[in-house]
Amino acid sequence: MRMILLSGGSGKRLWPLSNESRPKQFLTILRHDERPESMLQRIWRQLSEANLAGKAYFSTSGTQGELIRGQIGAEAVIIEEPTRRDTFPAISLAAAYLHDRAGASRDEIVGVMPVDGYAGDEFFDHLRRLPSILEQSGSDIALMGAVPTEPSDKYGYIVPSSSPSPNQPYLRVSSFVEKPDLIRSEALIREGALWNCGVFAFRLGFLLDMLEQKGLSSDYASLSTNYEEMPKTSFDIAVVEQTRQLSVLPYHGEWRDLGTWDSLVRERSSELSGPGYISEASHDSHIINELEIPVSIWNVPDIIVVAGPDGVLVTDRQSSTGIKDMVAEIEIGPRFEERFWGKQTVLSHQQATSGLQTVTKRVVISAGRFISYHEHQFRKEVWTIVSGVGSVCIDGIMQTVNPGEVIVVEPGTKHYIGAIEGDLEFIESQIGHIVSETDIIRYEFPDSI
Secondary structure: EEEEEEOOOOOOOOOOOOOOOOOOOOOOOEOOOOOOOHHHHHHHHHHOOOOOOOOOEEEOOOHHHHHHHHOOOOOOOEEEEEOOOOOHHHHHHHHHHHHHHHOHHHHHHEEEEEEEEEEEHHHHHOOOOOOOOOHOOOOEEEEEEOOOOOOOOOEEEEEEEEOOOOEOHEEEEEEEOOOOOOHHHHHHHHOOEEEEEEEEEEEHHHHHHHHHHHOOOHHHHHHHHOHHOOOOOHHHHHHHHHHEEEEEEEEEOOOOOOOOHHHHOOOOOOEEEOEEOOOOOOOOOOEEEEEOOEEOOOOOOOOOEEEEEEEEEEHHHHHHHOOHHHHHHHHHOOOEEEOOOEEEEEEEEOOOOOOEEEEEEEEEEOOOOOEEEEEOOOEEEEEEEEEEEEEEEOEEEEEEOOOOOOOEEEOOOOOEEEEEEEEEEEEEEEEOOOOOOOOOEEEOOOOOO
């Protein structure tokens, strides 16, 4: 079975640590063997242990490809959306890629799962059973459904049309209910409904045929070129809910969506992460602090305090579900960004009356990595090296830089910087009447250097 791993989202539900440049699946706030681990890394580790990572492909857009390679490694296979749409166009593009570029036959079974879920290791043993469920049931799509542990309005529900049988591991699907209220959730659970994990499998030819039936191309090159014309809708609405032959495999183990700060801190063994203090009377309170200044909670129970470069959040644990709406309403822009080569934080953005802008950033390049060879047409950059030893190339001339040194890069100058001894940290000032992330021309690094 080939796997399509969906990595998307706008990164607003776990603000201020997540943003459009670093959605929640990339936050390294879980732990495994006493080491920090992101949701993405956890899913990849579990897929690897289940021997499912060898034929896995990431579907994503924007800069997330860099983040995936930064956390998983350069071997990660990325199917990049030309622009962010929704799960129906994303899965369709990935399916066309598997057929046209990866050599998958129409009879091959394709599994789909998001990379921001949280499940026990046995979940992936169940995942490996989906191909046999497709075969046994004769279904077009086989889904995974988690047996609910409590009524919840956070999840969609799969309503079966049959009762469990000792001789039949799967159930037929009757309908779907999207995030009902708690009263309706209780009734659905009594009917045997399952949480919809967003995990399913189908034969590749099934989806390719459906694209043709909808008047859409199943050719990868054509889909990629005309991607913005694809319907911006979910795979559930466009395909799953329109398919009659559906089955679901019930899963009785650990599964949940870590989509709120309250659900996330339940998975953490420590109440304090980062510099800070929680008083004894502040029971069931948590601090997650990415800043270098201490954060303290004094005699306030049942709250969560999250501090990061994008801002500081203080929320009651039970009321942490509406943060996405708050972030959208006040249009909080991201100041922190992770990239394949490291991370950067915007410290200030000033504009003079003349229109001259100065953007100051703290940049950290991870050991052994580098920012590509490129130039800017409209801005000057000034780098002040803070720590580490780096390698710099200015218009083909190489030099080593150490703490305290200052490098000036004029507009129209090709340049490169990398970390050669430990992480390289520097303060970057971008100065110009136009300071934009689109002002960049990339080049191949000269072979002669």
